[in-house]
Amino acid sequence: MEDIIKLRDVSVKFGETEVLKKINLEVKRGESLVVVGSSGCGKTVLLKTILGLIPVAEGDIYLFGEKINGAPKSKIMQLRSRLGMVFQSSALFDSMSVWENVGFYYLNHSDMTDEQIRTLVRDMLKEVGMESFEEFLPEQLSGGMKKRVSIARALVSKPEVIFYDEPTTGLDPIMAESITELITEMHKKFRTTDITVTHDIHLASRISDRIALIENGTIRDIGTFDDLRKNSQSPLIKSFIFTEERK
Numbered sequence: 001m002e003d004i005i006k007l008r009d010v011s012v013k014f015g016e017t018e019v020l021k022k023i024n025l026e027v028k029r030g031e032s033l034v035v036v037g038s039s040g041c042g043k044t045v046l047l048k049t050i051l052g053l054i055p056v057a058e059g060d061i062y063l064f065g066e067k068i069n070g071a072p073k074s075k076i077m078q079l080r081s082r083l084g085m086v087f088q089s090s091a092l093f094d095s096m097s098v099w100e101n102v103g104f105y106y107l108n109h110s111d112m113t114d115e116q117i118r119t120l121v122r123d124m125l126k127e128v129g130m131e132s133f134e135e136f137l138p139e140q141l142s143g144g145m146k147k148r149v150s151i152a153r154a155l156v157s158k159p160e161v162i163f164y165d166e167p168t169t170g171l172d173p174i175m176a177e178s179i180t181e182l183i184t185e186m187h188k189k190f191r192t193t194d195i196t197v198t199h200d201i202h203l204a205s206r207i208s209d210r211i212a213l214i215e216n217g218t219i220r221d222i223g224t225f226d227d228l229r230k231n232s233q234s235p236l237i238k239s240f241i242f243t244e245e246r247k
Ligand SMILES: Nc1ncnc2c1ncn2[C@@H]1O[C@H](COP(=O)(O)OP(=O)(O)OP(=O)(O)O)[C@@H](O)[C@H]1O
Pocket: 014, 019, 037, 038, 039, 040, 041, 042, 043, 044, 045, 046
């Protein structure tokens, strides 16, 4: 199957600090990859680098078979339009209603009428169970509801790849479970390739085809949940799996 994302010896630096060191990674179309690692190890930086939001210091990144580092801006924008991102903070626009947030891209970058955009947004909000909240402002929503809206916003343009950065962090267990369900459902329904950063072992075990563990800026272990359970010597993976098995 096609490698939809490929990283070749990718390093990222902030000043003198090398946050990612020669990362090699391939993600196949339709795969669900989960990225784990301790706080500050570079998970969000990895997602943003693949999205082209952070420049690479060394190495190459390929999206859909095309190299993005060094490519013209128009090419990067075109490739990026095939990706969607659910940010760690939800990152909704505070002054805009739910429907304007979800329709933001179309309201600003298309010739569609407001009514056409409304219909598209309404259908997407139905998918995530938020159709009754079209006129609400983000401040009127709970954390879990904001997550649903930001998932709708990422999915409305029908991206081929979707990045979720800690989608269940800060939610109560029931809300976390319903977001886990939603991610699973959306993955099946829209056949997206998913890359999900999480500290939530239950989410990881449910959605992952493979799990990548980042440590000291490199991928220390990568494999299925079972591979890692059997073979990983990482204390983080051991405690992670121990927690899941005790449930
Ligand atoms: N724009 C930036 N400028 C300078 N340093 C940065 C920048 N973004 C991230 N870093 C540094 O890179 C490292 C990795 O950050 P990152 O946000 O990727 O961590 P993380 O693995 O996502 O952690 P968490 O699980 O807490 O979200 C941190 O040391 C952080 O301080």
